[in-house]
Amino acid sequence: MALSRLSSRSNIISRPLSAAFRRSISTDTTPITIETSLPFTAHLCDPPSRSVESSTQELLSFFRTMALMRRMEIAADSLYKAKLIRGFCHLYDGQEAVAIGMEAAITKKDAIITAYRDHCIFLGRGGSLYEVFAELMGRQDGCSRGKGGSMHFYKKDSSFYGGHGIVGAQVPLGCGIAFAQKYSKEEAVTFAMYGDGAANQGQLFEALNISALWDLPSILVCENNHYGMGTAEWRAAKSPSYYKRGDYVPGLKVDGMDAFAVKQACKFAKEHALKNGPIILEMDTYRYHGHSMSDPGSTYRTRDEISGVRQERDPIERIKKLVLSHDLATEKELKDMEKEIRKEVDDAIAKAKDCPMPEPSELFTNVYVKGFGTESFGADRKEVKAALP
């Protein structure tokens, strides 16, 4: 499989790299080989090599996009505390390497479906910061026009199928998308992402059984951040070796804090799934925030544990060290990049704050594609009625 990374890489970079770079790095595609931090652990398959082919451009774009994702999630935290975001808000900071590594290995024809911790996946699939913040604040320019909220981001033109609130439901749905890809002979795969909590769901095993029976190009990606809400993995799963839980389905355990390990694993999985059917990837990752904004995240784990992971395994720090050690940028250049990112995020938030809320008539739109003019009712049916188009 020729490594035409440039053409196959998803459009991660939303803006050209900073003009602060004196060197012409933006077009520098010098190949670099990166070693993953840890070897892969395999179940019923031969693990891929620890040597990952990358490039200067990719390394820098990893840093930029992950820093953007990080900043976006931190900003969402503040917006939630300011009560501009309501309801549920599940943040992804700490897990960025999974989103970015996956995108680097696949195309927009490959599908991704995930649960409710979806902001960064949406961004990775090409969504904009503005659409994210507008949706989180329930404004009409949100990616779901304010009708979905934090848990229901979608980007169908990039094969991103959401954004799901019911734990585990996205796995059979993802296998169904893989079914459609095979049915339509698309030579594409689906990554169905779920957490260590969802890994115990019965429907997951039902979908895996069917995927294996019918050779569907489904890749089940367990983002094991070790806690299902407040329940540690060892309290929920008799066997927390999620990559082995597929039994007859091969699996790979991956350091989910290492974007290059993730990229290698996803590339390996895509090749596997197209030829041999389903495979499970377990990403060993970590979330700094609690389960959601209403969970402090410190009642079931120690602050030492959280800060320990941040010290030892932070995915952005790892990339930063690689960038510096490969001499691709100076500390100052990276700091400037981070400043730009902060501004980009702040600008998007300001613009989103100015966006109006949806029109009241939007209450009744999109109930059906074809409503046949059926009547729908508001709370007082004699007062508020609409004909569904």
Add this chain to the structure above:
Amino acid sequence: REKMWGILRQRGIDGGGLSLRRTRSASVSARSYAAGSKEMTVRDALNSAIDEEMSADPKVFVMGEEVGQYQGAYKITKGLLEKYGPERVYDTPITEAGFTGIGVGAAYAGLKPVVEFMTFNFSMQAIDHIINSAAKSNYMSAGQINVPIVFRGPNGAAAGVGAQHSQCYAAWYASVPGLKVLAPYSAEDARGLLKAAIRDPDPVVFLENELLYGESFPISEEALDSSFCLPIGKAKIERQGKDVTIVTFSKMVGFALKAAEKLAEEGISAEVINLRSIRPLDRATINASVRKTSRLVTVEEGFPQHGVCAEICASVVEESFSYLDAPVERIAGADVPMPYAANLERLALPQVEDIVRAAKRACYRSK
């Protein structure tokens, strides 16, 4: 799934011991159905509808337990595997949550699945996917993700199958915005509504009735054409009348028509409305009829509390209150889990005499 269903199917016996083989009077058929000398069973109507839609659109595929090699638990999908092959007709393991989710996911990605539940009782194992993954997606995604899927299968009571295999799900599914819920009665209904459902870009719950599968109905040339389609959301007036409106769906339409004949003998002219569509509900047709007759009897097989009849009664009381000359009437299944013993089962389901009695009550006639 039990072998005894096969025996009951062949006998065509309903719970009340009445044969539903229609040796109806010519007057009813001439009045109610498009004139035609051809007859078709509901089973064949459904089979031909799926066949034609599969032929017309390569994105349509069938999935469910025993739909392929077994030819369908109730033979609705008979012959489809042979005709279209295993890439269009999929036998699934007994894992409703899994295969329903897979069906919905396939619909997200643009295919048009026809998912069979062996009975809708088993749909409860997959109900999260029907409601949360299918019904609400178009809304939550503001139109990005539509779900052109059909969930079909037998619904409601069969004969002697007991409490876990006899529930009617019309009320539950029809309460959900984003779903369409259809319930055919005749062969023409079955063909036209299933074809409409498969073509529809939204998720459709298609509630068939096991005891109707073997029933034959006259069918017109128009209904036999492969482009035939019935509108979703429009009820059909099966029998015109002026004294009382009887509204119902599925198997109870047959009972209501029998009740109307009995009432006619006693000088009461009943108008029988076949809903065809539970959601959207054709309130306009129902209310127009009640404004003409001033009396309403609603009939359903399902549990009485929070049922389809309750919604129809509420609609009529809200919109046509001053036209009513009598309280609205509901005839429904008994408020108990379905018993097995034949006499108790008969008591647990509406019978023709119940509908007659309610209509007379609405007309202030003594028994």
